[in-house]
Amino acid sequence: MSTVPEFRPADPGFEARVRDSFGRQPAMRLIGATLGLVAPGLCEVDLPHNPQITQQHGLIHGGVVGMIADSAGGYAAYSLFPADSTVMTVEYKLNLMAPADGERLLARSRVTRHGRTLTICSLDVFAYKADREIHCATGLATMICLVGRPDAPRSGAPR
Amino acid sequence: MSTVPEFRPADPGFEARVRDSFGRQPAMRLIGATLGLVAPGLCEVDLPHNPQITQQHGLIHGGVVGMIADSAGGYAAYSLFPADSTVMTVEYKLNLMAPADGERLLARSRVTRHGRTLTICSLDVFAYKADREIHCATGLATMICLVGRPDAPRSGAPR
Amino acid sequence: MSTVPEFRPADPGFEARVRDSFGRQPAMRLIGATLGLVAPGLCEVDLPHNPQITQQHGLIHGGVVGMIADSAGGYAAYSLFPADSTVMTVEYKLNLMAPADGERLLARSRVTRHGRTLTICSLDVFAYKADREIHCATGLATMICLVGRPDAPRSGAPR
Amino acid sequence: MSTVPEFRPADPGFEARVRDSFGRQPAMRLIGATLGLVAPGLCEVDLPHNPQITQQHGLIHGGVVGMIADSAGGYAAYSLFPADSTVMTVEYKLNLMAPADGERLLARSRVTRHGRTLTICSLDVFAYKADREIHCATGLATMICLVGRPDAPRSGAPR
Numbered sequence: 001m002s003t004v005p006e007f008r009p010a011d012p013g014f015e016a017r018v019r020d021s022f023g024r025q026p027a028m029r030l031i032g033a034t035l036g037l038v039a040p041g042l043c044e045v046d047l048p049h050n051p052q053i054t055q056q057h058g059l060i061h062g063g064v065v066g067m068i069a070d071s072a073g074g075y076a077a078y079s080l081f082p083a084d085s086t087v088m089t090v091e092y093k094l095n096l097m098a099p100a101d102g103e104r105l106l107a108r109s110r111v112t113r114h115g116r117t118l119t120i121c122s123l124d125v126f127a128y129k130a131d132r133e134i135h136c137a138t139g140l141a142t143m144i145c146l147v148g149r150p151d152a153p154r155s156g157a158p159r
Numbered sequence: 160m161s162t163v164p165e166f167r168p169a170d171p172g173f174e175a176r177v178r179d180s181f182g183r184q185p186a187m188r189l190i191g192a193t194l195g196l197v198a199p200g201l202c203e204v205d206l207p208h209n210p211q212i213t214q215q216h217g218l219i220h221g222g223v224v225g226m227i228a229d230s231a232g233g234y235a236a237y238s239l240f241p242a243d244s245t246v247m248t249v250e251y252k253l254n255l256m257a258p259a260d261g262e263r264l265l266a267r268s269r270v271t272r273h274g275r276t277l278t279i280c281s282l283d284v285f286a287y288k289a290d291r292e293i294h295c296a297t298g299l300a301t302m303i304c305l306v307g308r309p310d311a312p313r314s315g316a317p318r
Numbered sequence: 319m320s321t322v323p324e325f326r327p328a329d330p331g332f333e334a335r336v337r338d339s340f341g342r343q344p345a346m347r348l349i350g351a352t353l354g355l356v357a358p359g360l361c362e363v364d365l366p367h368n369p370q371i372t373q374q375h376g377l378i379h380g381g382v383v384g385m386i387a388d389s390a391g392g393y394a395a396y397s398l399f400p401a402d403s404t405v406m407t408v409e410y411k412l413n414l415m416a417p418a419d420g421e422r423l424l425a426r427s428r429v430t431r432h433g434r435t436l437t438i439c440s441l442d443v444f445a446y447k448a449d450r451e452i453h454c455a456t457g458l459a460t461m462i463c464l465v466g467r468p469d470a471p472r473s474g475a476p477r
Numbered sequence: 478m479s480t481v482p483e484f485r486p487a488d489p490g491f492e493a494r495v496r497d498s499f500g501r502q503p504a505m506r507l508i509g510a511t512l513g514l515v516a517p518g519l520c521e522v523d524l525p526h527n528p529q530i531t532q533q534h535g536l537i538h539g540g541v542v543g544m545i546a547d548s549a550g551g552y553a554a555y556s557l558f559p560a561d562s563t564v565m566t567v568e569y570k571l572n573l574m575a576p577a578d579g580e581r582l583l584a585r586s587r588v589t590r591h592g593r594t595l596t597i598c599s600l601d602v603f604a605y606k607a608d609r610e611i612h613c614a615t616g617l618a619t620m621i622c623l624v625g626r627p628d629a630p631r632s633g634a635p636r
Contacts, residue, residue, distance in 0.1 A: 067222025379504035381544025
């Protein structure tokens with residue numbers, strides 16, 4: 001029960017594929033998020049605090065917490081998908097348990113169940129403040145695997 | 160059942176209070192979101208498309224869709240709160256039903272139930288593309304009212 | 319936005335198919351739930367109060383509220399599915415906004431978006447007590463359409 | 478991150494209080510659920526298969542899976558609450574990851590964050606079939622602590 005399932009990726013080049021896809025997400029660049037650990041069924045996203053991503057109390061915006069959680073979830077799932085596929089979020093749910101108050105946030109997602117069409121991921125976000133870890137959000141996401149669809153805009157031109 | 164509940168705001172100055180609070184959210188400015196309609200138990204947030212807020216397919220990032228939905232929900236609830244209070248998101252859940260593909264997005268939230276401590280809001284996001292409206296996301300949020308807490312950082316200094 | 323989408327069912331015999339499937343759910347019989355209105359993309363489930371379905375405060379158990387909400391959602395979706403298919407719940411989320419205190423409950427689900435694989439439904443539960451209607455729960459569900467799978471146990475024998 | 482938080486219960490008599498409250502839930506008796514392990518911030522609910530709690534495929538109904546998950550969550554939270562309080566479910570979300578196909582189900586909930594007003598719990602349901610464990614559902618719940626309210630109907634009479 002508390003053991004984490006072990007996954008064998010369908011695509012041995014999964015890590016390069018995940019890193020390439022993340023690198024093509026302008027929204028992650030805009031908020032300053034970077035990809036951390038990528039392993040089969042696991043993905044971490046790092047986010048240093050910066051005043052531009054805060055809400056009215058000076059804390060990191062709950063929606064931004066959701067952004068990195070969703071992104072970690074999408075790539076945890078995508079790490080297990082075949083090479084010629086893309087990933088879309090079907091739905092996610094997030095409990096914001098404590099203020100996102102820290103020098104940096106870490107979103108970590110693990111695949112709980114990997115199916116051919118749907119993959120379920122746990123989402124957790126931690127804040128780090130002066131060496132203290134605060135578990136600030138926990139959630140769940142459902143991701144869908146779209147096989148035979150390119151993981152890129154149809155035209156190479158920016159839209 | 161399909162009738163929308165009508166709310167009487169506790170604070171007659173609710174609209175100015177909501178607009179002031181939204182204006183102090185750097186994260187909303189970062190993504191280019193602006194406040195639309197604000198009414199008792201109702202709030203809309205507008206977001207024009209721009210390449211910086213996209214994901215790897217050139218569509219608006221699902222996490223950004225979540226940001227404006229969460230923000231609309233927080234302010235729909237906050238419109239009904241007393242003057243000396245602040246609002247925090249307890250949790251939200253969002254179904255991304257269609258790609259957020261359009262020239263602009265509109266997030267609309269309505270309060271479904273207003274309680275003394277907890278307020279429940281529906282969240283809906285619509286994309287507008289060449290005069291066509293696409294209902295691209297639907298969700299629910301639970302907001303908490305914190306009475307006697309300022310809706311601002313403890314210190315005036317930026318953090 | 320507030321207009322309800324109109325659906326054309328793929329199977330003209332949808333209502334008989336829904337009623338037949340509901341009739342084969344012993345769990346609904348156990349709690350005393352019956353099927354109400356069935357229309358394309360819409361389903362209602364009725365539940366009279368009875369002491370066997372209550373929790374420790376004498377109110378209808380939140381899990382039972384979830385049961386009829388989930389069931390209404392599954393059949394709202396199933397009404398739009400092709401004849402040779404079955405429906406499974408992918409996930410559901412429910413906010414219990416007020417105690418389920420009444421002589422009877424009504425769960426109503428409407429399809430918000432009908433896709434080939436996934437269908438999203440809104441869930442609402444109302445309690446009726448001395449002619450007063452209380453909106454006691456609201457939620458969302460994601461349903462999956464499994465084509466070519468019988469809507470029945472593989473063997474006719476009870477399991 | 479993967480360490481489970483350790484909780485010190487506010488009420489040393491928490492286990493008897495939880496078992497007494499569960500025993501006063503007719504809905505749990507109706508479906509045949511019994512309380513398993515109860516520890517600070519942890520609760521398990523057992524459910525043997527029986528034909529009365531199934532859906533149209535002969536599997537345990539998804540709503541019944543939700544019932545035991547919600548119940549486990551409520552009592553995991555309640556184990557940490559003060560003696561003169563009661564617990565209500567604010568909301569729960571459940572992913573049904575695999576058919577609830579087995580001789581028995583076990584719902585396990587752990588408190589992820591315990592706050593004065595709100596407590597967040599993880600929910601997991603496992604099916605056991607011929608010595609094989611299947612992780613069939615995972616979810617999250619938000620519970621509210623109502624202090625000074627009796628955990629019983631206002632009148633002793635059955636309602």
